Amino acid sequence: MADILVVGAGPVGLTMASELARHGVRCRIIDKADKPLPYCRAIGVTPRTLELWETMGIAQEAIDAGLWLTGMRSFIAGRPPFDTLSNLSDLPYAGLGLPQYETERLLTRHLARQGITIERGVALDALQQDADGVAVTLNGQSQRFSHVIGCDGAHSAVRHALGIAFEGEAMPATFMLGDVHMAMDLPYGMALRAVRPREDAPPELFVAIPLPEPGRYRVSMIAPETLAAGATGDHGIQAEMKGPDLAALQAVANDLLPDPPTLSDLRWSSLFRISMRLAARYRDGRVFIAGDAAHIHPPTGGQGMNTGIQDACNLAWKLAAVLAGRAPAALLDSYEAERRPVGADVVARTLAASINFGREGGAKPDRLEDTQILVNYRDSAWVRDDGGAAGPQAGDRAPDASGLRRHGVGFPLRLFDVLRGTEPVLLVHGHAGALPRIAGLRVVVVSASAMEDRYGATMLHDAAGEFAAAYGDSAWLVRPDGYVAWRGPSADHPGLTDSLGRVFGLA
Numbered sequence: 001m002a003d004i005l006v007v008g009a010g011p012v013g014l015t016m017a018s019e020l021a022r023h024g025v026r027c028r029i030i031d032k033a034d035k036p037l038p039y040c041r042a043i044g045v046t047p048r049t050l051e052l053w054e055t056m057g058i059a060q061e062a063i064d065a066g067l068w069l070t071g072m073r074s075f076i077a078g079r080p081p082f083d084t085l086s087n088l089s090d091l092p093y094a095g096l097g098l099p100q101y102e103t104e105r106l107l108t109r110h111l112a113r114q115g116i117t118i119e120r121g122v123a124l125d126a127l128q129q130d131a132d133g134v135a136v137t138l139n140g141q142s143q144r145f146s147h148v149i150g151c152d153g154a155h156s157a158v159r160h161a162l163g164i165a166f167e168g169e170a171m172p173a174t175f176m177l178g179d180v181h182m183a184m185d186l187p188y189g190m191a192l193r194a195v196r197p198r199e200d201a202p203p204e205l206f207v208a209i210p211l212p213e214p215g216r217y218r219v220s221m222i223a224p225e226t227l228a229a230g231a232t233g234d235h236g237i238q239a240e241m242k243g244p245d246l247a248a249l250q251a252v253a254n255d256l257l258p259d260p261p262t263l264s265d266l267r268w269s270s271l272f273r274i275s276m277r278l279a280a281r282y283r284d285g286r287v288f289i290a291g292d293a294a295h296i297h298p299p300t301g302g303q304g305m306n307t308g309i310q311d312a313c314n315l316a317w318k319l320a321a322v323l324a325g326r327a328p329a330a331l332l333d334s335y336e337a338e339r340r341p342v343g344a345d346v347v348a349r350t351l352a353a354s355i356n357f358g359r360e361g362g363a364k365p366d367r368l369e370d371t372q373i374l375v376n377y378r379d380s381a382w383v384r385d386d387g388g389a390a391g392p393q394a395g396d397r398a399p400d401a402s403g404l405r406r407h408g409v410g411f412p413l414r415l416f417d418v419l420r421g422t423e424p425v426l427l428v429h430g431h432a433g434a435l436p437r438i439a440g441l442r443v444v445v446v447s448a449s450a451m452e453d454r455y456g457a458t459m460l461h462d463a464a465g466e467f468a469a470a471y472g473d474s475a476w477l478v479r480p481d482g483y484v485a486w487r488g489p490s491a492d493h494p495g496l497t498d499s500l501g502r503v504f505g506l507a
């Protein structure tokens with residue numbers, strides 16, 4: 001019996017299954033659909049997701065398959081167009097454009113490399129749990145698992161079976177999407193939006209996001225009443241309804257753009273609707289929910305899939321550590337405690353940004369917030385901060401630093417290369433004294449001067465001074481998902497021992 005069942009092979013379920021496998025836990029993953037969906041929903045991949053994909057080993061493939069999103073050309077209310085450039089040069093990655101079907105293809109291939117195949121055409125119909133496990137009905141047949149993770153999208157059967165409220169509301173408008181060729185001379189990676197704001201109503205809009213294939217765009221806009229009539233689904237692609245034809249998409253471009261480009265070669269189209277909802281709980285006993293099963297909101301800022309991928313990365317290492325008997329079972333409480341506030345923030349931010357889309361004032365998508373680099377768990381009861389000179393606090397993402405030299409290695413290293421792995425890492429700056437030797441804990445020492453190798457520790461020389469600039473002079477315990485579990489003035493502080501035991505079951 002596979003112990004864990006992942007329900008849903010969208011980007012979040014695929015990440016969950018891959019991350020569990022990387023942490024040494026095999027699972028089964030099912031999807032009720034016979035084949036992957038052809039629709040391009042998510043395109044924007046955040047810098048933080050690229051960092052996580054780097055850890056998983058698929059960032060390079062994703063970058064090769066995508067294109068960088070360089071900015072947006074805006075035509076607002078008949079005024080002259082203006083360009084907003086995505087200046088993310090101070091971040092590890094820019095925003096990547098990768099159609100969701102490509103993301104799913106890459107993640108599926110990555111999962112297959114780990115020996116796990118999606119069981120397609122298998123639907124979860126019902127679920128009940130007791131003290132020892134979870135009984136589920138798959139295509140009418142009963143089976144038992146130790147844990148179930150519902151990554152089964154906005155209409156999650158897992159969430160329904162648990163009776164978890166999905167509070168929020170639906171937007172009144174119905175939108176239409178199309179994958180088209182657009183004859184317009186836009187710079188590489190530049191998106192386009194044309195907006196005509198209306199008082200007390202959503203703005204009329206036409207948005208074109210570039211796809212990796214030259215000349216192709218995913219266009220979206222509000223659907224006219226004639227097409228929208230009959231759309232009843234409260235969120236997502238209205239798969240049972242006929243999508244708009246090329247003429248319907250062209251009509252909106254003609255109405256809103258001063259020199260409208262010709263749209264051609266429509267590959268697919270669909271209607272979709274948007275809701276803003278957040279699950280009241282992310283966990284019930286042995287069952288968890290993640291991704292759109294837990295939070296849905298407007299696509300403004302490209303946050304949904306990326307937030308779900310981070311849900312999966314947050315939960316996978318914890319579940320693996322608890323199942324292996326290393327970490328205390330209570331660590332699983334930290335999943336909802338850390339990820340639900342992030343979901344709530346994304347729902348609130350994307351709603352505000354979509355209401356103000358194309359308006360002069362009000363909240364806008366935040367360039368830095370939307371990269372998801374700033375997501376932190378400072379308020380989590382599972383991180384501990386005992387002070388430090390500078391650098392990331394407990395709960396923050398541990399940043400990268402380049403130019404690190406290691407004895408015997410003829411090229412500079414990045415801190416991320418050294419941190420990558422499945423164990424927690426004690427990171428110490430400029431310390432030559434006694435260091436803990438604990439099975440399951442890696443120790444990395446970074447110093448301003450070159451050091452001899454030391455048995456049981458990775459000794460690095462901060463030759464470029466980048467580590468000192470990002471971290472200062474303290475000690476950090478970094479979790480396998482790249483967040484700081486503990487910060488303190490030095491490695492012999494008692495707070496480190498407490499965190500190692502409480503979070504990782506290491507003493």
Ligand SMILES: Cc1cc2nc3c(=O)[nH]c(=O)nc-3n(C[C@H](O)[C@H](O)[C@H](O)COP(=O)(O)OP(=O)(O)OC[C@H]3O[C@@H](n4cnc5c(N)ncnc54)[C@H](O)[C@@H]3O)c2cc1C
Nearest residue numbers: 008010012032041042043044124153291292302304305306
């Ligand atoms: C127009 C549009 C644009 C978007 N743009 C972006 C963007 O740029 N960036 C971004 O981050 N996000 C974006 N999103 C949001 C993104 O598409 C979703 O957040 C993402 O698909 C969520 O992934 P998921 O794996 O949680 O759910 P899904 O992708 O919905 O996958 C759920 C899977 O579960 C399966 N399933 C459902 N029920 C069952 C069952 N009972 N048994 C077995 N399997 C089941 C389904 O078949 C499906 O394959 C956009 C969305 C839309 C509509």
